[in-house]
Amino acid sequence: GAVVSQHPSRVICKSGTSVKIECRSLDFQATTMFWYRQFPKKSLMLMATSNEGSKATYEQGVEKDKFLINHASLTLSTLTVTSAHPEDSSFYICSADRPKSGSSYEQYFGPGTRLTVT
Amino acid sequence: SQQGEEDPQALSIQEGENATMNCSYKTSINNLQWYRQNSGRGLVHLILIRSNEREKHSGRLRVTLDTSKKSSSLLITASRAADTASYFCASNFGNEKLTFGTGTRLTIIP
Numbered sequence: 001g002a003v004v005s006q007h008p009s010r011v012i013c014k015s016g017t018s019v020k021i022e023c024r025s026l027d028f029q030a031t032t033m034f035w036y037r038q039f040p041k042k043s044l045m046l047m048a049t050s051n052e053g054s055k056a057t058y059e060q061g062v063e064k065d066k067f068l069i070n071h072a073s074l075t076l077s078t079l080t081v082t083s084a085h086p087e088d089s090s091f092y093i094c095s096a097d098r099p100k101s102g103s104s105y106e107q108y109f110g111p112g113t114r115l116t117v118t
Numbered sequence: 119s120q121q122g123e124e125d126p127q128a129l130s131i132q133e134g135e136n137a138t139m140n141c142s143y144k145t146s147i148n149n150l151q152w153y154r155q156n157s158g159r160g161l162v163h164l165i166l167i168r169s170n171e172r173e174k175h176s177g178r179l180r181v182t183l184d185t186s187k188k189s190s191s192l193l194i195t196a197s198r199a200a201d202t203a204s205y206f207c208a209s210n211f212g213n214e215k216l217t218f219g220t221g222t223r224l225t226i227i228p
Binding site: 008032034041042043044045046049091093095099105106107108109110111112114 | 140153158159160161162163206214216217218219220221223
């Protein structure tokens with residue numbers, strides 16, 4: 001099946017620093033990827049839709065200057081948490097759309113990245 | 119918010135018993151999907167049911183969809199310890215974006 005990877009799987013950083021998380025589709029090309037955030041024992045909340053070659057589309061309430069998304073190639077999207085603060089600590093999950101027959105897609109999820117800001 | 123509600127929030131059953139989780143949503147959907155998430159891990163896609171389908175089976179999983187009540191249920195039969203996880207429903211509202219339900223934490227007691 002399709003595989004989506006994320007790197008790193010865990011990261012601890014100091015408050016005020018920036019952290020970059022990578023999301024890669026390993027065996028298919030994805031023009032669209034999604035970034036989600038999940039707090040402990042909570043559901044996934046969509047942060048933004050990442051489109052290859054164009055600007056990301058952010059959900060309401062998500063600061064685009066704080067969560068920088070770059071989808072530079074058909075297999076890689078990055079999320080950079082800038083000037084991280086403890087409240088940014090969370091589990092970040094990406095997904096990638098894999099084309100199916102016709103114009104339909106199927107989303108494949110990465111394993112997630114645990115960010116802890118101290 | 120379009121986020122779906124799931125109930126129960128948490129469920130503990132004995133191994134071998136059946137587990138039923140319910141999901142309700144607010145607006146019309148194209149399809150509804152169920153995912154499993156083991157603690158601290160990514161999501162595993164379990165099953166997709168389209169808006170014109172009423173029931174679907176996959177192994178020990180049975181999903182029903184009632185569009186008139188805007189609800190779906192996931193039944194896991196003959197539960198195993200390995201089924202311990204959080205289960206989420208998710209739906210498309212006319213585009214590719216998925217909106218996830220609040221989730222049910224299932225614990226199977228050996």
